[in-house]
Amino acid sequence: MDIIIALVVGAAAGGVLHYLQPGRASRGAALAPVLGALVGALVWMILTWVGLTTLDPWLWLVSFAAPFVVVPATLAILARTRASHDAAERVRLGIA
Numbered sequence: 001m002d003i004i005i006a007l008v009v010g011a012a013a014g015g016v017l018h019y020l021q022p023g024r025a026s027r028g029a030a031l032a033p034v035l036g037a038l039v040g041a042l043v044w045m046i047l048t049w050v051g052l053t054t055l056d057p058w059l060w061l062v063s064f065a066a067p068f069v070v071v072p073a074t075l076a077i078l079a080r081t082r083a084s085h086d087a088a089e090r091v092r093l094g095i096a
């Protein structure tokens with residue numbers, strides 16, 4: 001049941017990072033919060049499978065910090081990819 005806390009923290013981190021990262025006009029508003037929730041829950045799940053319990057602070061720290069690391073990197077890659085794809089598409093269509 002405590003995994004819900006990791007989901008909420010990850011979604012909140014993704015929501016904040018959506019507005020802090022450039023290029024938000026080229027992606028949906030739900031992408032970053034969903035990605036943050038997914039990363040937080042995935043890290044929580046993996047660490048519990050490894051054997052950590054809710055009494056171990058590493059479970060909490062890593063599952064809360066992972067979205068703050070993964071989401072900005074993913075959003076930066078997506079923004080760069082989208083910008084280069086849009087530029088290539090403009091050239092292909094002759095809209096430059």
